[in-house]
Amino acid sequence: MVKEVIQFQPITRVPLAPEVIVGVMNLRGQIVSVMDLRRRLEFPERPCDQLPVNVVVQAHETAVSLLVDEIGDVIDVQEDAFETPPVTLQGFVRDMLRGVYKLPERLLLVLDIERVLDLENFTHETNAAIDMDLHKGHATESARRVQ
């Protein structure tokens, strides 16, 4: 599902677009919508001086570039370390996750890319607070690793 990773590119704003869509970008001639993952997961905004990275993913026959903070490693994980998100995890983010991998030092969240890209059916409805320890780096690794 992850097609490629490229550095930050100029983005053309699209006025009136949903807020999570930062704009569109020219990816070697193909027009790709750019979605800020922080906004999508309802995290606080990135600091201005931090340049995001593009992770181009493909789902539902469209390509979308996700803006993330940084790219971690590509890692292999054991299937038996997988679990669905805990029921205590409330809030919108839960809808965006497929599950969790229990790594030795920490938990790795697995994003459900199809849902992330689906703005029609999966947007925030409630204002539930997200009570979890979310390392912002995790989200990017998950995006990388999702099949």
Place this chain on the structure above:
Amino acid sequence: MDEIVKDFLIESKENLDRLDQELVKLEADPSSKELLASIFRTIHTIKGTCSFLGFAKLEKLTHTAESLLARLRDGELSLTPEVTSGLLAAVDAIRLMLAAIQETEHDGGEDYTPLIARLADLQNPPASASEPPLPTGLPAAPVPLATSSPADSENAKPVQEASAVPPVLDEDLADPSKLGGLLLQRGLVTPRDLAQALHQQEIGRKRLGEILIEQGAAHPEDILAAQRALESRNPEAAVETIRVGVTLLDRLMNLVGELVLARNQFLQLRNRVQDTAFLPLSQRINLITSELQAEVMKTRMQPISNVWNKFPRTVRDLARNCGKDVRLEMEGQDTELDRTIIETVKDPMTHLVRNAIDHGIELPEIRKQAGKQPQGLLMLRAFHEGGHVHIEVTDDGAGLNRSRICEKAIERSLVSRQQADRMSDREIFELIFLPGFSTAEKVTNVSGRGVGMDVVKTKVEKIGGTVDVHSAEGKGTTIRIQIPLTLAIIPALLVTSGSERFAIPQVSLLELVRLETGKAIEIVHGAAVYRLRGRLLPLVYLNSELGLVTHPLPETSDTAVSIVVVQAHGYEFGLVVDGILDSEEIVVKPLGKQLKKISTYSGVTILGDGHVTLILDIPGLARRARIISESQEPSKIGKVPEGMVVTASQSLLIVENGSRGRMAIPLSLITRLEEFPASTIELVGRHEVTQYGGKVMPIVRLSRILSKGGPPSTAANNDDPVQVVVCSESGRSLGLVVDRIVDIVNEKLTIESPGQRGGVLGSSIIQRRVTELLDVVALMHDESPTVSEPEAPDRKGV
């Protein structure tokens, strides 16, 4: 799925489509041996392959169909409508089974025994004809020779077939497009010799002609002549075709689009390069790219016959269902359209054809009574003209019935009776395109269900086309569709707004206006307008509509203003932009799923400098800015009978006058809408005035004027604000105190009861309320007798 099965499905589908046409043609010309032979061959091929692939049910059905066809071919049975229908039913059933195979790799769970029985029944003619001799020369005895048909490799079958049906072999023997068949047809070789030679050919490696000569079965000259005849007969076959997947073509189109963009960028850089060798090379690249683009566009072009091919069958079935007699004629089948247009136009055309037969063409008896031929004519025409494709569906039926349409429209509250009475025939006919109209009285199997004329219109308009209808009662109806030819590359104007660039498709563009100063823009009740050659042009500020600036409405200031005059669905308005750049040809690329829904954009493009630029959707923008409403109102198409005063469409300010109802004031006379504290209104003699713009302006209270009398009430002598409409004309001003400002409308007025009291020009129905039209100029006269009059005001229709 196996490649073989896939190929079988594709090929069979094509064959079945052809079968439809041929069966219908056969019905019209039952004696055509060629048609019959071709039909037989097709069924036979399908039967062979499906038996080879193991689709037992399909094989059984095709086998029965083949038997029926064999009887027809042998002349033992004559072609009746029942037989044709039976065969067509078989074709449909085969289609269903093929679809099942595509999905499940089995030929489906349906039970086709009734159909098989029906086909078997049809094989016995009602009155048994005497057995005519079998076709000349073909031996009745089975010749167990292998042929190209794999079915014959099955062991049990061939023997059984041979007795029930003339041997498979004969079919190919008789095929005049092959050497053997041609020789046979010309009587230059006997069937037995030919059969033997073919057998030899299978076993050995020699060519048929050689074998025949060796055996002395035919003369060399005959064979040569036959071969030459075959070659010359195949000029169509000489144009070779290959099958290419549609996705591959689309990718090719995309790549060429990219190339065009890159070429555009390349050309921009060309000017910077000094190298003299560079220039001719860049020219070449330019030329080649343009040609490549043109050629690849052609691959997407398909003849409209692809859509029309199924109509003979559709028309036949439909006509029979309705008990009507209809002849279908098609003109311009080779007219080519881009594939996407074909897809869009397919369903609408089907609907139009069905409509014509169901509602247009009358029953034969009725036609006879009307002095027409009992057989109705349905004509399809397609041609290129002026950069557009024109498609016409014409029938010589009863035509559109004006009163019936009116009744239905009134019934469904689409128009009022008064409006309907005022509309021309053409306008009434266009009502059929309104949503909500298409529900027929009784929803037949044939039409009146879901796909209506409104869907036809929407689909066509979505690709930039138009639909219109012409009809003469009793004579017939013609529906005409016009579609522009090229889609993906359009000329556009680039503009800037709020530091972003946007593209406006030229098709929406009317003209460009540059105002040196913004003062010419007038603001009425929050709406900006500009007088363009006497007409009021509503203005839309692009940066405001797109949310690029935060303050609600820019003040009219001294800086220069650029206005792009555009039109959407016939409505004109001016788009105020920051700057106007050049015109360019741009490649339209679609926006992603998440952004497609934004109504103000119709796509996106990459400009020569690599920047991504949004393409504005002018109708979408117009809807968003409330220039046009969601539905198309019929109120714009009024025509007025004698005796009423009609004005041109103009903008009016509607005010409410306390309990006395509503009044309308022409926007062109209004300068500003103000609010003053009541205390600023002073009394001079009997007149109220106020200081405005450094001058003394008379004040008129509407309530006083129209209730005919009573002194000006100064009771409200406090700081309550009063709403004042400031009007001026020919240097005179007047402030009208009103109770409430309601709205601004843009309407044609029909002034129904002219001038019943002073100060009122007449009354009209606006927004469904009786609204009196203020005679502002007369009021000005009355109120300012002291002001020296300029030349007599020009009372052109208010």
